[in-house]
Amino acid sequence: MSLTVIEYENLRKANEKFFAEYKQSFSATLNSGWFILGNGVKKFEEDFARFNTNKYCIGVANGLDALILCLRALKFQRGSEIIVPSNTYIATILSILQNDLKPILVEPDIHTYNIDPLKIEEAITSKTKALMVVHLYGKSCTMDPIVALAKKHHLVLIEDCAQSHGAKYKGKMTGTFGYGAFSFYPTKNLGCLGDGGAVTTDDEEFAKKIRMFRNYGSEKKYYNEVVGYNSRLDEVQAGFLSVKLRHLDEITTHKRKLASLYHNGLKDDFIKPQVQPDFYDVFHIYNVRHPKRDALKEYLLKNDIKTDIHYPVPPHKQHAMNGVLDKKEFPISSEIHSTTLSLPISFCHSESDVHRVIEVMNKF
Ligand SMILES: *Cc1c(COP(=O)(O)O)cnc(C)c1O
Numbered sequence: 001m002s003l004t005v006i007e008y009e010n011l012r013k014a015n016e017k018f019f020a021e022y023k024q025s026f027s028a029t030l031n032s033g034w035f036i037l038g039n040g041v042k043k044f045e046e047d048f049a050r051f052n053t054n055k056y057c058i059g060v061a062n063g064l065d066a067l068i069l070c071l072r073a074l075k076f077q078r079g080s081e082i083i084v085p086s087n088t089y090i091a092t093i094l095s096i097l098q099n100d101l102k103p104i105l106v107e108p109d110i111h112t113y114n115i116d117p118l119k120i121e122e123a124i125t126s127k128t129k130a131l132m133v134v135h136l137y138g139k140s141c142t143m144d145p146i147v148a149l150a151k152k153h154h155l156v157l158i159e160d161c162a163q164s165h166g167a168k169y170k171g172k173m174t175g176t177f178g179y180g181a182f183s184f185y186p187t188k189n190l191g192c193l194g195d196g197g198a199v200t201t202d203d204e205e206f207a208k209k210i211r212m213f214r215n216y217g218s219e220k221k222y223y224n225e226v227v228g229y230n231s232r233l234d235e236v237q238a239g240f241l242s243v244k245l246r247h248l249d250e251i252t253t254h255k256r257k258l259a260s261l262y263h264n265g266l267k268d269d270f271i272k273p274q275v276q277p278d279f280y281d282v283f284h285i286y287n288v289r290h291p292k293r294d295a296l297k298e299y300l301l302k303n304d305i306k307t308d309i310h311y312p313v314p315p316h317k318q319h320a321m322n323g324v325l326d327k328k329e330f331p332i333s334s335e336i337h338s339t340t341l342s343l344p345i346s347f348c349h350s351e352s353d354v355h356r357v358i359e360v361m362n363k364f
Pocket of ligand 1: 062063064065088089091092134160162163183184185195196197
């Protein structure tokens with residue numbers, strides 16, 4: 001008997017349930033004849049602001065732009081220092097560099113994988129202007145000490161929520177502690193069928209600035225107030241996102257169920273993600289750590305189970321960072337990157353898929 005391959009992700013399958021609604025939405029956009037900044041984007045922005053308990057949501061072209069535009073709107077002096085986790089996807093750091101600002105990397109907590117609040121203060125200097133935190137893998141950062149530090153040192157708080165749609169800390173949504181930057185890249189928990197992103201905030205002035213910056217620095221057509229960008233979410237993707245958002249709770253519930261199967265079923269040789277009462281995790285990624293990670297990945301592949309690594313090379317070891325960072329060694333990030341393995345946990349996976357992964361893994 002041969003079993004089918006368990007893929008790491010299958011976006012066709014993960015979206016199949018929504019095909020009819022997507023087609024309806026596309027058809028409505030097509031018939032409207034309005035493709036940029038129309039009612040579809042407005043509706044999604046209202047929907048997502050309501051979902052995320054923010055006053056404002058501004059759709060932009062992608063997650064990287066959401067971060068770039070947040071920094072651009074804040075107008076920090078060139079060379080200002082922005083604190084950012086060393087354990088993140090490189091986009092977070094790129095957004096700082098794209099604004100001629102200086103990224104100061106801070107190591108993660110080895111248990112949560114997110115920025116270690118205890119290590120932030122020693123990185124703060126007179127040039128530090130902002131804390132840019134990342135809620136990695138779908139787990140919120142430990143926000144109480146982070147918010148307190150931001151207040152104490154008068155730092156702006158920016159949250160990279162590209163992996164944390166719907167994640168909460170003490171009942172509060174990520175993207176509501178500071179300025180929130182979201183990605184709707186297709187593999188994200190709330191993914192569209194192309195590129196998309198958004199900024200969330202309760203600050204009316206800031207929302208107005210982001211709205212201008214995403215559209216040539218213009219509030220009124222053909223009148224330009226600031227040196228803006230073109231970074232707009234388009235009507236077709238906004239329509240798909242409104243469809244997907246209606247099902248996001250279902251997607252999150254499914255992923256959390258699969259995560260609990262892993263949590264309870266996997267033997268303790270694997271270091272599993274921490275489960276704590278203050279955190280409502282949405283498992284963009286379910287990772288385990290193991291000293292023989294590469295052998296484990298190979299073994300699973302031989303057993304028709306595909307996995308992924310987030311990420312094989314930490315940001316500080318990327319060629320792009322040559323000459324950019326003062327500090328060169330980030331041992332905790334390096335340790336995570338060399339031992340982490342991401343297991344299948346998509347909306348396309350069934351509970352029996354996960355039971356099979358667990359069974360095979362427990363024989364490793
Ligand atoms: C995906 C991702 C981004 C970038 O989002 P894009 O939409 O691909 O530009 C930024 N930060 C993190 C942590 C991400 O996972």
